[in-house]
Structure formats: C-alpha cells, structure tokens
Amino acid sequence: MRSPVAWWRNPWRKPWVLGAVTVGYLLWSLLPVLVAVLFSFNAGRSRVTWQGFSMRWYYGDPLRSVWHDGSLHTALTHTLWLGVLATAITIPLGVAMALGLDRWRGRVPAGANLAVLMSFVLPEILIAVSLLFVATVLVSPLKLGTSGQVLGLVTFQLSYPVVIVRARLLTIGRDYEEAAIDLGASPFGAVRRVLLKMLLPAIFASAVLVFADVIDDFIIVRYLSGDSSTEPVSVKVYNTARAAPTPALNALTTLLLAASLVAVAVGFLAYRWFTRGEKGRSLDVFAGEA
Amino acid sequence: MARADGRRQPPGSRLIWPLLAIPGTVWLALLFVAPLYVVVAILFGGTDPILREPVPVWNPLDWDFTQFTYVWDHIVGSQPFFRPALVRTVLYVTIATLLCLLIAYPVAYFTARFAGRWRGPLLAALIAPFWISYMMRMLAWVNLLQTDGLVNRTLSAGGLLDVHVNWLQGHATTVVLGLAYGYVPYMILPLYAGLDRAPTAMLEAARDLGASRWETFRRVTWPLSQTAVVVSLLVTALPMLGDYFTNDLLSGSPSTSMIGNLINNSVLTPGQTGQAGAFVLIILVVSVIPMVLYVRSTRSGADVMS
Numbered sequence: 001m002r003s004p005v006a007w008w009r010n011p012w013r014k015p016w017v018l019g020a021v022t023v024g025y026l027l028w029s030l031l032p033v034l035v036a037v038l039f040s041f042n043a044g045r046s047r048v049t050w051q052g053f054s055m056r057w058y059y060g061d062p063l064r065s066v067w068h069d070g071s072l073h074t075a076l077t078h079t080l081w082l083g084v085l086a087t088a089i090t091i092p093l094g095v096a097m098a099l100g101l102d103r104w105r106g107r108v109p110a111g112a113n114l115a116v117l118m119s120f121v122l123p124e125i126l127i128a129v130s131l132l133f134v135a136t137v138l139v140s141p142l143k144l145g146t147s148g149q150v151l152g153l154v155t156f157q158l159s160y161p162v163v164i165v166r167a168r169l170l171t172i173g174r175d176y177e178e179a180a181i182d183l184g185a186s187p188f189g190a191v192r193r194v195l196l197k198m199l200l201p202a203i204f205a206s207a208v209l210v211f212a213d214v215i216d217d218f219i220i221v222r223y224l225s226g227d228s229s230t231e232p233v234s235v236k237v238y239n240t241a242r243a244a245p246t247p248a249l250n251a252l253t254t255l256l257l258a259a260s261l262v263a264v265a266v267g268f269l270a271y272r273w274f275t276r277g278e279k280g281r282s283l284d285v286f287a288g289e290a
Numbered sequence: 291m292a293r294a295d296g297r298r299q300p301p302g303s304r305l306i307w308p309l310l311a312i313p314g315t316v317w318l319a320l321l322f323v324a325p326l327y328v329v330v331a332i333l334f335g336g337t338d339p340i341l342r343e344p345v346p347v348w349n350p351l352d353w354d355f356t357q358f359t360y361v362w363d364h365i366v367g368s369q370p371f372f373r374p375a376l377v378r379t380v381l382y383v384t385i386a387t388l389l390c391l392l393i394a395y396p397v398a399y400f401t402a403r404f405a406g407r408w409r410g411p412l413l414a415a416l417i418a419p420f421w422i423s424y425m426m427r428m429l430a431w432v433n434l435l436q437t438d439g440l441v442n443r444t445l446s447a448g449g450l451l452d453v454h455v456n457w458l459q460g461h462a463t464t465v466v467l468g469l470a471y472g473y474v475p476y477m478i479l480p481l482y483a484g485l486d487r488a489p490t491a492m493l494e495a496a497r498d499l500g501a502s503r504w505e506t507f508r509r510v511t512w513p514l515s516q517t518a519v520v521v522s523l524l525v526t527a528l529p530m531l532g533d534y535f536t537n538d539l540l541s542g543s544p545s546t547s548m549i550g551n552l553i554n555n556s557v558l559t560p561g562q563t564g565q566a567g568a569f570v571l572i573i574l575v576v577s578v579i580p581m582v583l584y585v586r587s588t589r590s591g592a593d594v595m596s
Binding site: 108111112122127132152213215216238241242254256 | 306307308309310311312313314315317318319321322323324325326328329332343344346393396397399400401403404412415416418419420421422423424425426427428429430431432433434436438439440458471474475524525528529531532533534535538539542550553557563566567570573574577578581585
C-alpha cells in the first residue's frame, strides 16, 4: 500500500485531476443543452417540470407547435436559407481570395490581408452597426431584409475560408502547380485541375464552419432583418426567451441543432472521403481552424 | 512586380492572382472598411433637428464634435452616466476571460497530452458547442435558472433548504458565468492547437531532470504555450466586448449593462445614433490596440490566424 502522499508525489501518476476537470467541464458544457432538448418533448407547457413525453411542441399542438405556428417555422426555414445563401457566396469568394492573396505581392494585397485579419477578430457588433447605418442612413443598394443579412454575413464570414485555405496552401507548397505548368498546363488550368483538387478538404471544412456559424449568427441578422418574416431562430429566441415561452422554443432550437449536426456529418464524411489515404488526424482540421 | 524567385513563369500567370483576389478585396473594401467610415462620419456629423435622423459629414474638415464630446463628457465628466457600464465591461470581460483560461487550459492540456485513444471523441465533444446555437445554450440556462428551475431545486437539496434565488434579475455573477460558459469553447481550440504542437520530449526531459509537476509547468509548459495563450485570450475577450445578448437574456437589468448594451439601446433610438457610433468607435480602438501589438510582436499576421 502506498500512502496518499506518496501517490501524490509520484511523478508518473495518471493525471486524475486534469481528467476530472475535463469531465467536469464537458458535463457543465453539454448537460444544460441536453436538458433543453429533453424538455422540448415535454407534454405540458412547463420548461422546468417534466410532465411526460410527447411530440406536442413539434407538431401536436394546433396553435403553438413549431409545425403550426407560422412565425416559428418561418424562423427555421429562414435561418437555413440564410445559411445556404451565405455559404454559397462566401466559399467561392473566399477561396479565390485566398489563392490570390497567397501569391499577389504589393500594397493592395497587403491592405486586403489586413482587412481579412481585422474582420476575423473585430467584434461582430462593429460590422453589424456599420452596415445598419449604411442601410438606414444612406441611400444605397444595401437594404434591410434577406439581401442585407446575406451581404452582412458574407462580409463577416469571408475571413474563414481565406484563413483555412491559406493554411492549407502553405502545407501544399508550389511544386505540384509548377509541375503542372511545366507539363504544359495554363496557369488557370494548373489552379483548376491541381490546386483546387488538393484544396477540396480545406474548402469543405470551411464550408461546414461557415454554415454552422451563419445559422448560429445573431448580431448581424438581427440588425439587418427587415420585418418579422426575416427574423431567424436566434432572434426569435432572443425576443421570447424572457417572455414566458413554451417548450416550442426548445423544439425550434432542437430542430436547428439537428440541422447543424446533419451539416457537420455530411461535411465530415465528405472530408474523410477527400482525405482518404492521407496521414494525420482528420478532426484536427476542424479543431485547429475554428 | 518584382519576383522573389527567379523561376520561369508563362505569360498570364502574373494576372491570375490579382484577378482571383480582387472580388474579395473589393467586397471587404465596400462592405467592411467603407461602412466603418460611415460610422465615423455619423459620429462627427449632425442630427436633423426635426426628423432626429443622423446626417453624416464626409469631409473631416467639417466635422462636428458635439456628439463625441457629449459621450466623452458623460464618461469622464461630472455626470458620468456612461461610466459604470464601461467599468463593468472591463471587469466582466476580464473576470470571464480569466475564468475561461482557468477552465480551458487544463482541458486543452489534457486533450492534447493525455487523452490517448479518447482524443477523437473528446475533441468532438469539445467542438460540439460550435454546432449548438449560442442562443440555445443561453436558453438552456434561462430554463435552468428560473426561480423554480433545476438549479434552485438542486441547491435546496430536495426540500431540505429553501432556496429561492432569482438568478435572472440583475446578478453580476450570473452574467459573468454566462459569458464564461458562452465563450470557453472559443478558447479551448486555439489553446489545444498550441499545446498539441508543444514538443512532448521537452516536457519529459524536464521531469527526467527532476523538476516537479509544478516546476515543469511553470518553467517549460507555460512559456511554450504563451503565444497560444495570448491568441486565445484575444479571440475570447474581443467578441465578449461587443456582447449584449448574454446580458439581456441572463439579467435584463440596467444594473449589469455593458458597452454592448449601450450600443444596442442607442443604435435604434432616434437622435442617439451618434452615441452608438461613439461606443462602436471605443470598441474598435480598444480591440485594434492589442491586435497591433500582437501583430508587431510576431511580425507576421499569418501567425495570428493559424
């Protein structure tokens, strides 16, 4: 038998304390959300007392369920629609920008680099308020509503694909592309047929990240929403969370969570498919860049 | 354009990179940089006396400093009714960020060094909050913290004690813990990335040479991870500066309001738009300074992003 002191002093003992902190953190981090998901299946309208399982708040309740309450399912579809639109614009724009900035030298690209960095770290509220001013004070093509929200979201998210793709470009190097050019490919051909193929995993990872981030967005979409028909889930939660909501709100966020998980699963499987045969831990790309 | 290396390049290859970069660059110039100038023009502009609408002034020579002085006077002057919110912002953000570091460092360290075959699932669980909407995570706590919610019930230990704390009415503790809860995941990942890169051999060498756990940490692990710590502090603290929704959901009381709440309350109020601009500018300056210092210290912006 070893004494506790000897156990504590043993330099090669297992890191129980660190392990306990980690497990504790995970419980603290995820249990509340699990409880919220659980209560979306509550039969009663309480969010604190369990009254039995039902699908009432998804489609059972004729007035207040997600399926029957127009404002709730509009919020859900609008959120997903914003996610698709913003991702579809951000990714090509960002990937092209990453490729260009990686090679183009001079004052303009240096400024663009700085702008990317700034939009990456500055608080979102700066972008949201300044675009709100543009939409409300100036006469400009930027209008409140879906188009304004998409423009704002793309501006805020553009740095993600740029950062992720450039990190990947660093590891790829220029050899493959030069080989292609030496073998007779045009510069565009080399980018399209060699670089883009090799960048696909990074492009997928950034698409998943951007999509997940957009459907989670709050500040930009709230300031740039036109009327209640362009209010996504996050704004809906913000507006009703303190005003005696029903578990339908939990159901709404649970559905959004499910959508998000589907997107991640698809992205992850696609990522595995594109990187099959490569060394390295595939999850790390998601971890290192987020 | 001077080329760094002397390798042969076919014609047209010089044009392709600017062509690729220009759409994104123009996008950011029009929708990120220019709008920031609009904020400045509105802050130093006037207000329409009848409609109470802001009138931007574009020429710096014609700037009117009334609105800026108004805000400034109410921060440092004799009637500082904006000051408490600013002081609170600094306090809450500092405490919440340090709390995040206190939680995130051991978790990231454990995951990077000791997780073994659990590393994959553990990483997935650490990334999970990114896929859960922030609002849902806050809603979850709003439910738990109700007066008759699970937290109070747990604290009253099944009826032994009588706990009726109204957690959601202007408690600074709730707000700070809520901020920490909301932003910890953003800190764990850069820390994990940094600690994962730290050479294990170095840590083991320290231990082999007789350093205690604490000494190994203080003299090897911590110095090795300093860049990652600075990055993670930045990416956690800066977004917190502009946060107002955590506060609104978990407290909703002016007694805990932060600078983000000041912006949110004034931005849509006619006649106060300029004030919102002033607060936005404060956040901009406060977040740019550490950024510049950091970029200077590493000399290349690329490091910040990795």
